[in-house]
Amino acid sequence: MTSVLIEARGLVKHYGDFVAVDGVSFDIREGECFGVLGPNGAGKTTTIRMITATSPVTQGQLSVAGLDVGTEPRQVKAVLGVVPQEDNLDPDLLVRQNLEVYARYFGLGRERVRQRIDEALALFQLDDRARSNVDDLSGGMKRRLTIARALVNDPRVLILDEPTTGLDPQARHLVWQQLRLLKSRGVTMLLTTHYMEEATHLCDRLVIMHRGRILIEGRPHDLIAEVAGPQVLELRLPAAERDALLAEFPQGDGVSMEQVEDLTYVFGGGRASLLAAERVSDPHRAHLRPGNMEDVFLLLTGRGLLD
Amino acid sequence: MTAIPFTPEVSTGAFRVWQRNRDATLRNWKTEFLGIAIEPFAIILALGLALGRFVELESGEEYVEFLAPGLLALFPMFAATFECAWGSYVRLEMQGTYESIIATPISVDDVITGEILWGTTRSLVNGSYILLVAFLLNPWLHMVDSPWAVLAIPVGVLPGLLFSSISISFASIARAMSHFAYFFNLVINPMFWFGGAFFPFDDLPRWFQIVGWFVPLKHVVDIYRGLIAGELAWSMLGSLAWLAVATVAFYLLAVRLMRRRLIH
Numbered sequence: 001m002t003s004v005l006i007e008a009r010g011l012v013k014h015y016g017d018f019v020a021v022d023g024v025s026f027d028i029r030e031g032e033c034f035g036v037l038g039p040n041g042a043g044k045t046t047t048i049r050m051i052t053a054t055s056p057v058t059q060g061q062l063s064v065a066g067l068d069v070g071t072e073p074r075q076v077k078a079v080l081g082v083v084p085q086e087d088n089l090d091p092d093l094l095v096r097q098n099l100e101v102y103a104r105y106f107g108l109g110r111e112r113v114r115q116r117i118d119e120a121l122a123l124f125q126l127d128d129r130a131r132s133n134v135d136d137l138s139g140g141m142k143r144r145l146t147i148a149r150a151l152v153n154d155p156r157v158l159i160l161d162e163p164t165t166g167l168d169p170q171a172r173h174l175v176w177q178q179l180r181l182l183k184s185r186g187v188t189m190l191l192t193t194h195y196m197e198e199a200t201h202l203c204d205r206l207v208i209m210h211r212g213r214i215l216i217e218g219r220p221h222d223l224i225a226e227v228a229g230p231q232v233l234e235l236r237l238p239a240a241e242r243d244a245l246l247a248e249f250p251q252g253d254g255v256s257m258e259q260v261e262d263l264t265y266v267f268g269g270g271r272a273s274l275l276a277a278e279r280v281s282d283p284h285r286a287h288l289r290p291g292n293m294e295d296v297f298l299l300l301t302g303r304g305l306l307d
Numbered sequence: 308m309t310a311i312p313f314t315p316e317v318s319t320g321a322f323r324v325w326q327r328n329r330d331a332t333l334r335n336w337k338t339e340f341l342g343i344a345i346e347p348f349a350i351i352l353a354l355g356l357a358l359g360r361f362v363e364l365e366s367g368e369e370y371v372e373f374l375a376p377g378l379l380a381l382f383p384m385f386a387a388t389f390e391c392a393w394g395s396y397v398r399l400e401m402q403g404t405y406e407s408i409i410a411t412p413i414s415v416d417d418v419i420t421g422e423i424l425w426g427t428t429r430s431l432v433n434g435s436y437i438l439l440v441a442f443l444l445n446p447w448l449h450m451v452d453s454p455w456a457v458l459a460i461p462v463g464v465l466p467g468l469l470f471s472s473i474s475i476s477f478a479s480i481a482r483a484m485s486h487f488a489y490f491f492n493l494v495i496n497p498m499f500w501f502g503g504a505f506f507p508f509d510d511l512p513r514w515f516q517i518v519g520w521f522v523p524l525k526h527v528v529d530i531y532r533g534l535i536a537g538e539l540a541w542s543m544l545g546s547l548a549w550l551a552v553a554t555v556a557f558y559l560l561a562v563r564l565m566r567r568r569l570i571h
Contacts, residue, residue, distance in 0.1 A: 015571070052410055054570060074318070074412040082410040088403030092331035101327050105320070105411035153411075 002029045005065055005157050005188050006051060012059035013046050013212075020046040022212035023060065028157065033179075033189040035199045035206030035220075037293075039301055042209040044192040045085065048161050051190070052082055065156050078106060081155030085162045087142045089134045095145060096121070096130040099152050106153040113152060120148040124178060140171025147178065151187075158182065160191045164198060176201065196293035200224075210301045220293055227299055228291030229254070229268035233277060236263055236285045245276050258299070267295065315562045317420045320413035324421025325428070327408075332429075343386075343433055347440045350378060354505075355448070364507070375450035376531035377504025379437050379459055380524055383430035384470045388495055391426040391474035396481055398422075405569060419475060419565045423558065426471030427464060434463045453537025462534070465550045466527045472557035473523075479564035503528040526550050 006028040013021040021043040028034040036044045049055035050062060053073035062069045064076045090098050099120065103113040121127040124144040129137065137145065143163065150158055163179070164172040172195075179202055183189065193199050199206055200220045207217045216223060235242060242264055249255050254268040266273055273288055280286040332339055355371030362370040398404035405418050438459060441450040477490045502524030508516055519525045526546035533543045 054406075054409055056570065074414065077410060078412045080410070084403070084406065084410070086403065088407040090327070090331070090404055090407070091402055092334065092404075093327075094334070097330065097334075101330060102407075102411065104323050104326060105408060105413050107319070107323075107412070 002031060004028065005030050006034075006190065007063050008047075008051075008060065009062075010060035011047065011050065011057060011062055013043070013050060013055065014058045019212050021050070024207075024209070024212070024214050025060075026207060026214065026217065028188065028190055030156075030188055031186050032204040033183050033191060033202050035203035036190070036192045036209060037194075037196070037199055037206055037297060038192075038209035041211075042301075043212040044209055045161060047209075048159055048190070048192065051076075052080060052159065053077055078153065079156040081150030081153060081158045083146050083150045083158070083160045083163050085165065087146050089142060089145055089149070091134045093134070094130070095126060095132050095134060095137070098134060098145060099149055102149050103152045108153065116152065116154070120151055123181070124148045125174075138171070140167050140174065143167060143171065143175060144178070147175070151182075155187075157188045157190060160189060162192055162194065164193070164195060172198075196297060200293045208297060208300055215300045216296075223296050224291045224293060228295035229270075230291055231269065231273055232289055232291045232295055233266040233269055233273040234263060234287040234289070235266070235276075235280070237280065241281060245279065248272065248276065265295075267291070267299070315416040315420065315559070316414055317416050318412075318414065320411075320417030321420035321424060323413060324408065324418050325424045328421070328425040329428075343436060346382060347378065347437045350382075351440070351444070351448070351450075355450075365510070366507075369449070371448050372450055372452075373507070374504070375441055376459075376528050376535050377502070379434055379441070379463075379531050379535070380466065380502065380527040381499065381504050382437055383434040383463055383467060384495075384498070384524060384527070386433040387426040387430040387467050387470040388474045388491075390429050391422060391471040392478050392487055392490055393484075394426075395422050395475050396478040396484065396487070399478060399565075399568070400481075405565075409569060415566050415569050416562050419562050422475055423468060423471040423561065426474065427467030430467035430470065431460065431463055434467075435460055451535055453535060455534045455537050455539065456531075458534050459531050462530055462547070465547065465554055466523070469523055469550055469554040469557060472554060472561045476557055476561040476564055479561065479568045498522055498524045501525075523550065523553055 004027045009025050011021055011024045012019070024043070024047065026034070036047065038044050046055060050057050051064060051069065053069050053076050057070055065079050067075050069076050090101065093101055096117065099117045100110050100113070103110070103117070121130055124147065126141060126145055126148065129141065134142065134145070147160070147163065160179070164175050167175065176198065179189070183202070191199070191202060203220055205217065205219055206223070207214045209215065216227070218226070235245070237245065246257060246264070246266070249266065249269055249272045255272070256267045258265040258267070266276070269276070277286045277288040351371060355374050359370030359374070364370065364373055408418055409415055438451075438456065445451055473494070474490070477494075481487060481490075501519065502522050503519060504524070508519050508525070526549050529546050530543045533540055
């Protein structure tokens with residue numbers, strides 16, 4: 001039986017009259033990668049700040065590795081590794097010093113972490129930059145160093161708040177590779193992201209938050225199958241042709257449609273979608289593709305449905 | 308919701324923060340050292356000798372002798388204020404250093420305490436160096452009359468803590484780098500001129516002396532003046548007590564303000 005490392009029950013956070021987090025509950029189990037998706041302002045970062053004991057919980061229970069966050073913040077922070085949204089590496093220290101000084105914050109002396117730091121620098125491909133100034137690193141290197149820094153205390157849970165935001169595709173894929181490697185080594189992760197691909201590939205389970213609440217929870221592929229369906233038909237057609245085509249679809253039966261400007265989405269159309277895609281006058285105006293996390297996300301947090 | 312204790316909750320983490328600042332400073336020790344090394348010579352030359360030629364004191368002492376306790380109080384004050392006003396603000400706001408530290412087992416109270424201890428360290432290093440220069444120049448300038456002057460170093464811990472606490476309190480409410488103009492123009496500069504470093508207070512109007520009593524630097528200068536002259540007085544204990552009370556008050560204020568800034 002896997003143990004629960006982070007347990008939230010009815011978690012609430014108020015800022016004056018503003019409710020940033022409105023009663024969320026979740027469990028993060030040992031060894032899994034748990035994702036939190038949501039538009040800006042959904043309460044993701046506030047939730048993370050509560051877990052990392054830098055924002056007092058207004059109401060509800062929150063424990064990390066069995067420790068209450070409110071009463072034992074130091075012990076909680078000792079078992080966490082935090083990768084913040086914005087890099088806050090120490091520009092007054094060299095690359096390697098960043099890791100050594102950070103380890104010291106956990107009461108770990110230089111000798112004790114020497115080997116771990118060597119390994120981390122090698123793993124994150126920073127070993128030849130150990131004596132560099134932090135400001136001379138590229139964005140991708142800084143991110144990798146920030147992740148390496150979060151691992152210096154051998155944390156039970158690695159918390160990643162939008163770890164690849166602002167990176168170019170190469171740097172992002174490198175970070176993904178490294179996170180997958182960490183996952184295969186059994187590192188438990190809590191990840192927030194705006195990249196649906198990231199969430200789909202890395203997360204075992206995820207929640208989508210909106211306006212401080214959890215809308216849905218599940219495995220990425222289950223959520224896609226359940227909410228968006230296996231296939232999505234995108235149409236960009238003149239109104240008359242579109243209406244004629246859509247009239248062919250069976251009513252009800254799990255089919256849903258969504259009109260966004262001149263673009264029509266058909267979810268759960270099954271065989272009817274396949275036929276419709278073939279009958280369109282101009283094949284460039286129809287696109288049949290697998291459902292994805294972005295569909296799930298937009299359906300739940302974004303726009304109203306047509307039907 | 309857990310109540311936040313009023314008393315600061317400090318651990319060895321404060322020392323880790325102090326070590327971080329030491330390591331960061333030692334990385335740039337050459338530039339840091341150059342500024343410290345030249346400062347007292349420049350000021351002794353300019354104020355003590357050049358300006359001093361035009362100053363005749365009632366006590367009959369040379370102006371440069373009168374100036375010595377003032378310099379010993381002023382420059383360590385600047386060392387502490389620059390470190391804990393600009394320096395702390397940069398670490399707090401521009402570099403996110405505090406944010407990264409409080410994600411570890413170190414608390415906000417530790418961070419502030421470590422910062423204040425570091426500001427104090429810098430002011431002590433600065434003060435010790437000025438005293439050393441004064442001793443070295445003694446055969447010519449007679450700036451130090453008594454070996455009691457050495458006590459200025461341990462006593463200097465108190466103003467070091469005080470000025471660091473005052474500065475970091477301001478850093479914790481500043482919202483932009485430009486706000487420090489208020490701090491330096493309204494707090495530090497008046498203290499520089501009216502802290503009793505440059506002219507004797509005794510002959511000035513009574514209201515001036517009353518105002519002076521509220522100026523922290525005045526108490527520091529009074530203590531150093533006594534030590535350097537070797538004329539110990541009970542009033543120096545009073546000044547010491549004044550500084551101790553102010554230090555505790557501003558330390559607690561700094562911790563409260565910075566908790567509010569970082570934990571929300």
